[in-house]
Amino acid sequence: MSQPPPRARKPRGITLGRVLGARVVLMPSTIVMALILAAFYGTGEDGFSRQGFSIGLAVAILLFVSVFLHELAHTAAARAFGREVQEIVLTFFGGHTQFRSSDPRPLEIGVIAAAGPVTNAVVGAGAMAAAGAFDGMTGRIMSYAGLLNLILAAFNALPGSPLDGGRVVNAIVWGVSGDRWKGHRWAANGGRIVAVAVIVLAVGVPLLTGSGVDIVAAIWAMFLFSVIWPAASAELRAATVLGRREKVTALSLAAPAVGVPFDATVAQAREVAARSGAREVVVLTADGQAAGHFPVALTEAVPEEARATTTLMSVTMPVVRGASIPASATGEGLVEAVVPWFGRTDVLVVTDDDGLPVGVAKLEEIREALS
Incomplete structure (x- = not known):
């Protein structure tokens, strides 16, 4: 039975338009973070550099475009399965695509999740290959674009929730076992492993090898841990409860x-x-x-x-x-x-x-x- 449409709520963020029937929303924090990144690139040992600022701004814009392509791929895949997509929300650190997911099936969940990283991988490989054909600033920016997309593809493909790779794991386990909530539990546990691995690689390994901890890498690792661990833990709790409910009949x-x-x-x-x-x-x-x-x-x-x-x-x-x-x-x-x-x-x-x-x-x- 189809679910009634959700109650209208006050629009959030900046509406950029509609794509494939979905409202595209840019969160204001994205603009602030883009300027911070540009300033970070523009400030070096010799002080502020206009060229560095321009490169930083270009990198921020490329990251935004890469995230948009990632979410657009999710949207296109969802529409291909007949899903109605309500919203594409873009933030500086990522985004999410909101679509009706009543009566989900393992195949479509896996395909929709995989569409984002695959698109970034294709775009990244294409940009890296094309970078050699350009000299100077253009070639440099193309290389940045390729690298950003490959990083987004690799990170989102990690096998743990709430990343796309975790949803693919969920779909595979669900499809093989026939147990939807077992798929969620595997994906959630994978997310916890990914969260811990990020800290170990950024902080633990440098401490053990005596190479010194990179402060920026450590901050990023803590940020990613603070996002991934709670989301994976919440999914694990929900899957445990809902899985138990599925075994109970009136x-x-x-x-x-x-x-x-x-x-x-x-x-x-x-x-x-x-x-x-x-x-x-x-x-x-x-x-x-x-x-x-x-x-x-x-x-x-x-x-x-x-x-x-x-x-x-x-x-x-x-x-x-x-x-x-x-x-x-x-x-x-x-x-x-x-x-x-x-x-x-x-x-x-x-x-x-x-x-x-x-x-x-x-x-x-x-x-x-x-x-």
């Missing part, structure tokens, strides 16, 4: 039940329950809706000689009309079915494909199983 959490008409006697209800092996009885109205329930054990309190003449009113506990969920409900479907009933009832009637009661589940037990 029927597995319910006490076996059977439905009986409201005008039945206690003796008749006990007989029907005994034949079906039910521990709960659901009392049905004339139109077949659940009006109440009671544990079969509760009828033991009714004297045996009075059971044939005692109506169910003496043992029945009311059920909110319509408080039922399908027996096959699992995972997010079970969550969606249960959430509307919190605070309105204590139990839910579990029904089969024909709408007949087959169980009674306590709402609190369902909540504990899904949390």
